[in-house]
Amino acid sequence: MHKKYRYSFPRVCFWVVLLNIVGTGLFLAVLFYVKQPYQAVNLRVFSVPRYLIRVAVSTAFQVLLYYIALNWYYRLLARSVSWKKYFLPTLALMAITLIYYFLYDLTTKKEEFKFSIDISMKIFSYGLSSVFQIFIPLVIAAVTRQLDEKKWQAQNQKVLEQRTFQLEKEKMQADYLFLKAQINPHFLHNTLNFLYSRSLPYSSELSEGILTLSEIMRYSLDKTEDTDGKVMLSKEIEHVHHVLKIQQLRFGNSLQVIFTIRGDPADHRIPPFVLITLVENAFKHGDLLSADNPVRMELDISAEGHLHFFCSNRKKTGPKELSTGIGLDNTRKRLELAYGENYSLYIKDQRELFTVDLIITL
Numbered sequence: 001m002h003k004k005y006r007y008s009f010p011r012v013c014f015w016v017v018l019l020n021i022v023g024t025g026l027f028l029a030v031l032f033y034v035k036q037p038y039q040a041v042n043l044r045v046f047s048v049p050r051y052l053i054r055v056a057v058s059t060a061f062q063v064l065l066y067y068i069a070l071n072w073y074y075r076l077l078a079r080s081v082s083w084k085k086y087f088l089p090t091l092a093l094m095a096i097t098l099i100y101y102f103l104y105d106l107t108t109k110k111e112e113f114k115f116s117i118d119i120s121m122k123i124f125s126y127g128l129s130s131v132f133q134i135f136i137p138l139v140i141a142a143v144t145r146q147l148d149e150k151k152w153q154a155q156n157q158k159v160l161e162q163r164t165f166q167l168e169k170e171k172m173q174a175d176y177l178f179l180k181a182q183i184n185p186h187f188l189h190n191t192l193n194f195l196y197s198r199s200l201p202y203s204s205e206l207s208e209g210i211l212t213l214s215e216i217m218r219y220s221l222d223k224t225e226d227t228d229g230k231v232m233l234s235k236e237i238e239h240v241h242h243v244l245k246i247q248q249l250r251f252g253n254s255l256q257v258i259f260t261i262r263g264d265p266a267d268h269r270i271p272p273f274v275l276i277t278l279v280e281n282a283f284k285h286g287d288l289l290s291a292d293n294p295v296r297m298e299l300d301i302s303a304e305g306h307l308h309f310f311c312s313n314r315k316k317t318g319p320k321e322l323s324t325g326i327g328l329d330n331t332r333k334r335l336e337l338a339y340g341e342n343y344s345l346y347i348k349d350q351r352e353l354f355t356v357d358l359i360i361t362l
Contacts, residue, residue: 006070006071006074006075006141006144006148007067007070007071007074007144009063009067012063012066012067012070013063013067016059016062016063016066017059017063020055020058020059020062024052024055054104057104058104061100062133065093065096065097065133065137066136066137068093069093069134069137069138069141070137070140070141072089072093073086073089073137073138073141073142074141074144074145076089077141077142077145078145090134090138093130093134094127094130094131094134097126097129097130097133097134098126098127098130101126101129101130102126105126192210192213192214192217193214195210196210196211196214205249208249209246209249212242212245212246212249213246215238215242216239216242216243216246219235219238219239219242219272228269228338229271229272229338230269230270230271230272230338231269231270231271231272232265232268232269233265233266233268233269233270233301233307233362234265234266235272236270236272236273236274236275236276237261237265237275237299239273239276240259240275240276240279241259243276243279243280244257244259244279247283247288251288251289254289255288255289255295256288256289256290256291256293256294256295257288257294257295257297258294258295258296258297259297259299260296260297260298260299261299261301262298262299262300262301263299263300263301263302263303264301264303265301268301268305268307268362269362270307270360270362271334271335271338274331274334274335274358275299275309277327277328277330277331278309278311278328278331278356278358279297279311280327281311281327281328281356282295282297282311282313282354282356283295285313285315285316285354286313286314286315286316286354287313287314287315287316287317288313288316290314293313293314295311295312295313295314296310296311296312296313297309297310297311298310298311301362305361305362306359306360306361306362307358307359307360307361307362308357308358308359308360309356309357309358310355310356310357310358311355311356312353312354312355312356313353313354313355314352314353314354315351315352315353315354328347331345332345335358335360339360339361342360342361343358343359343360343361344357344358344359345357345358346358
């Protein structure tokens with residue numbers, strides 16, 4: 001995590017001003033109330049107001065210097081750059097500090113001091129002071145960066161632990177729901193087989209419907225998916241036929257549905273319940289009784305391994321079932337996970353017509 005301005009200007013200003021106020025107060029107290037054998041300041045000509053103005057100017061310079069230096073060094077530390085990247089910023093800050101010291105010296109009245117310093121000593125003294133002034137923000141930035149790193153690591157660890165706990169909780173819930181879902185379909189599947197055997201002497205249509213429903217339940221419970229989560233395309237097509245058959249039995253074989261298959265589905269695999277989701281969407285929202293506008297479903301499997309499924313249905317009039325679109329969205333996500341860019345799903349929702357066009361490179 002990188003922050004462009006880790007140290008705000010008001011915060012830097014507050015601490016620099018506070019430290020200068022404390023330092024100035026201590027200096028004046030020692031100057032006037034503590035007798036020193038070698039007093040460097042001439043109290044007869046020393047002007048407190050002029051000294052305070054110079055302190056204010058010095059404080060303003062330090063505020064700007066520390067604000068720039070702290071944030072500059074912090075950004076370099078955050079980027080983990082090599083030591084060479086610190087050379088030019090440090091050199092620039094030291095040059096600015098030296099220039100300030102010499103300008104500050106020119107405005108100082110010499111009669112206030114009892115001794116003078118030659119130019120070589122000034123260069124040495126001011127150079128040492130500038131190094132000290134740059135060293136302080138560098139140390140502060142380094143310490144702050146270490147503390148921030150520990151804080152962010154602790155926060156990330158906490159977030160990771162929370163996510164891990166949530167995932168474990170969701171996994172336990174999913175395992176429970178899966179177990180619960182398995183009990184009921186198995187029970188229903190066995191019950192359907194029992195009803196089928198009992199209904200054979202009474203009604204061939206009823207027994208056929210029960211047997212078809214039993215096959216639908218069998219496919220739903222089938223665990224023959226491969227490592228990629230796919231099943232035989234022939235099984236998926238068979239499941240579509242069973243669903244169509246049970247729907248026809250429900251409506252007395254009056255549904256106008258045309259399902260055409262071209263090509264050989266053998267040796268091809270597909271994620272389960274992809275085609276049936278598109279088919280059920282047509283059954284849910286389509287006009288299934290119009291002979292002039294039947295539901296058309298076409299499945300083409302080319303020898304090169306391309307699957308093309310097309311479904312077109314006329315929308316039914318009157319009250320419509322509430323749809324959330326979750327089924328189609330979920331199908332799109334599953335296709336994306338399974339095929340990436342090797343598929344396309346086009347859905348065209350017109351005023352009277354609804355079409356679905358699916359192309360997959362198997």
